[in-house]
Amino acid sequence: MAMEWSESLVSLCREMIRRPSLSGQEKEMADFVEQRMIELGFDSVERDHYGNVSGRIVLGSGGRRILFEGHMDHVDIVDPSKWTHDPFGAEVVDGRIYGRATSDMKGNLAASIMAAALIKKEKADLNGEIIVAGSVHEECFEGVASEAIGKRWNPDCVVIGEASSLNLKRGQRxxxxxxxxxxxxxxxxxxxxxxxxxxxxxxxxxxxxxxxxxxxxxxxxxxxxxxxxxxxxxxxxxxxxxxxxxxxxxxxxxxxxxxxxxxxxxxxxxxxxxxxxxxxxxxxxxxxxxxETCYTGDSIEATRYAPGWLFPEDNWFVAAAMRGLREAGLNPELSHYAFCTNGSYYAGKAGIPTIGFGGSLESLAHVVDEYIEIDQLEKACLGYMGIIRSVLG
Missing domain, CATH: 3.30.70.360 (Alpha-Beta Plaits)
Incomplete structure (x- = not known):
């Protein structure tokens, strides 16, 4: 594992944690994500009316388009006095980064941004497009802001970067x-x-x-x-x-x-x-x-209904992602999320082949002293790179 990119990844994650981004207040986080994507060599970066940020990388002669999506918003800190680590301090202690949204889900958004940039730098024989999107308002409306991302990019497959303990999730209620x-x-x-x-x-x-x-x-x-x-x-x-x-x-x-x-x-x-x-x-x-109102000033409104979804084990993307993860040196189990995610739009409404994959424990979402282990963060990045190679190779 290249320590050079590992240190850059940890730094990227910590900088995200230091920028509070409650639903509807993601602007500073969005500005940072946009700037870092540009610095890391993404071919283009843009925003939509809701304030979602999308970065695009084109490989070879183009081809399949894979979308990595992670939400930029997080839940509030109910009682800061209960935290032993500053919720927005991004402290590193015993191999863990502490702070609100480390696990849910800025860590994995950072890992997917870094993975896309590293793949471009590799100059491997791949053909296709990578889109990495930071979405808004997920904590209020699963899948609503995602519809704007999905309709903009029409991806062939989607990775939702929610924590999965590095296992592959093929569905959710x-x-x-x-x-x-x-x-x-x-x-x-x-x-x-x-x-x-x-x-x-x-x-x-x-x-x-x-x-x-x-x-x-x-x-x-x-x-x-x-x-x-x-x-x-x-x-x-x-x-x-x-x-x-x-x-x-x-x-x-x-x-x-x-x-x-x-x-x-x-x-x-x-x-x-x-x-x-x-x-x-x-x-x-x-x-x-x-x-609700987005940081852009636009309204976001929806009926609170987000459908369930489940793909068979032999679905082409589930199989390709599993192969890519194993080739990256990981040993994922196949399972499903217990909670609802933005996959409700991509898979549940649009029918796009979708999986969930990310570092950290699902149980760390929304808790006091939330953290992500650096080892999990690094392996999530390796896993994303493996999925890209498998799908676009």
Whole structure:
């Protein structure tokens, strides 16, 4: 392993960590990524209206286009006093780089940028294009900003650089945010009979959903999930007021093929059955809609629905990536992500052959004292280089 590029890679990762980049506040990080891509010899670098940064390298006479995507945003630091290392200090201790977004996922974005630059420098007999993209707003909207990247570049295959412990991920469950609302009639709580309590209308409905919802199951991805994550009445606080509205949010984890229409129909069926038992029930189910502002000033808006995806072991890209990783000296296992990623657009919506691969543990995302091991960072870079050689060779 060439220590010269290893030191450059560690330095690149640390510089990224020192630039906080909450969702919608990625500008400083984007500026840095753009400048480093130019310095490292990318043939062109550009941004889109959301603020995603894409760097392009053309090899030989061109050919297949492989896209490496890593998001530039990260979750917030809830309580800095709980960290023993400065979240944005990028301290190196015992072979680890500490800081917010080291594992999720600036380390692997740095590794993919470095891998592309090193491949170009090698002047190997390869034909094709490498695109490395730093995306925005992933922590809010999996796959939404990615659509702009995908439509700009139309890649033949995609590597999502989320942490995978250097294993090859060939799929993931999807995610939907389901909103259930019941409606009543407001009244003074000293005279409740003239009103209709929306919370009391919600309670039997929640019980019915708990008892009657049957998740589908698939051999690889397991069971779908429907988990209640919050409940709130309106008005709130309801001082001496019978609530006229109650809103519940469910986190719905999706299997391959579960559509937004199907997700809503499952709950609507239970609502309709409950209405048969309680004709007064007024209820509605929908998917949540998210709206945020990008650092460019553009709005980003989407229904909170990100489909699941899974490619067979003999898919050409899965096989090529596995071969490339092994030729790079790694020994990856084949598995799938437990969480949702930007692959929901590339694979789930666009049907583009996609894998996940990156250094670090999946369990280190969003935690206090997040870190990435330098050894994992180096091997991620070697792995990306191996995948490029395998696909474009």
């Amino acid at each position: 999807g995610r939907a945010e389901v909103v259930l609302e019941t409606y009543g009639k407001s009244a003074h709580s000293s005279n409740p009979e003239v009103g209709l309590n929306a919370v009391k209308a919600m309670v039997p409905l929640l019980s019915a959903i708990e008892n009657e919802f049957e998740p589908k199951e698939q051999p690889v991805l397991g069971k779908g999930i429907l988990e209640l994550t919050d409940i709130i009445s309106s008005p709130y606080p309801g001082a001496s007021v019978v609530p006229e509205r109650c809103r519940v949010t469910y986190d719905r984890r999706l299997l391959v093929g579960e559509t937004d229409t199907e997700v809503l129909a499952q709950i609507q069926k239970i609502i309709d059955e409950e209405k048969g038992r309680n004709p007064q029930l007024k209820a509605n189910v929908s998917l949540a809609v998210g709206r």
